[in-house]
Amino acid sequence: MARPVRFNIKEKDTSNWGINMVEAPEGFTGEGFFTTSLDRVVGLARSKSLWPLPFATSCCGIEFMATMGSHYDLARFGSERVGFSPRQCDLLMVMGTIAKKMGPVVKQVYLQMAEPRWVMAVGACASSGGIFDTYSVLQGIDQVVPVDVYVPGCPPRPEAILDGFMKIQDLVHHESLRRRNSAKYTALLESYGIQ
Ligand code: SF4
Numbered sequence: 001m002a003r004p005v006r007f008n009i010k011e012k013d014t015s016n017w018g019i020n021m022v023e024a025p026e027g028f029t030g031e032g033f034f035t036t037s038l039d040r041v042v043g044l045a046r047s048k049s050l051w052p053l054p055f056a057t058s059c060c061g062i063e064f065m066a067t068m069g070s071h072y073d074l075a076r077f078g079s080e081r082v083g084f085s086p087r088q089c090d091l092l093m094v095m096g097t098i099a100k101k102m103g104p105v106v107k108q109v110y111l112q113m114a115e116p117r118w119v120m121a122v123g124a125c126a127s128s129g130g131i132f133d134t135y136s137v138l139q140g141i142d143q144v145v146p147v148d149v150y151v152p153g154c155p156p157r158p159e160a161i162l163d164g165f166m167k168i169q170d171l172v173h174h175e176s177l178r179r180r181n182s183a184k185y186t187a188l189l190e191s192y193g194i195q
Contacts, residue, residue: 022048039177046090046116047173048078050165053089055109057096060123060155064095067158077165086112091168092145095122097130098138110145111194115180118168121147122161124154146188 025044027036052074054064068074068082083089086109098106110119121141124130127150129139141147148171151164179185189195 042177043173043175047169050077050079050091050118050169050172051081051083051089052079052091052093053083053086053109053113055092055094055096055106057098057102058125060095060125063155063158063161064093064122067161072158072162074162074165077162077169079165086110087114089113090117092117092119093122094119094126094141097125097132098141099136100138101136103138103141103144106141107144107192116172116175118148118172119145120149120151120164120168122151122164123156124152127152130154144192146192 022044024034025036025040027034027040054061056064066072074080074082079091086092090113092106092110092113094106110117119141121127125132125137126141127147129137131154133139138144149164149167151160153160156164
């Protein structure tokens, strides 16, 4: 006998369905004024308006499609504008197995992105080559470009991708405006042969 439909319906808890406001950056509040630093305001704006460039080559890309879909909805994080033009994106998301032949292409895409730019390696293949410990597969995209956040899993579930995305937002929010001009950052890029 078929299971009655009413047993499959779970009541939703709607008590916390309000609209959450973004937290104000650190600063001083007084009567009629609020002060903070430029770093904090710019970091807040950047972190809530990241434009991802999905560089998807295989199965992890399917998880990204689910992440963009209505159930997980990356748009909630201010990132519904997924772009395939590196010059207008600031977050490179590499998802899938990257063959050594594709390495220079990933690097070229990275070079075409303007600063500030961030990189997320999504899944075991992009992070470390995954199960493909072979002559033809790049053993992690950090061999060609600097990576900010690694998302583990084969494939990572959309929740894990969202978690990695929030880690990137946290980095972006707290990054100093001067970091990109620092000697440490220049040395990091030079170690990848990037001027
Ligand atoms: S990590 Fe797993 S799911 Fe992702 S691209 Fe590699 S083999 Fe596919």
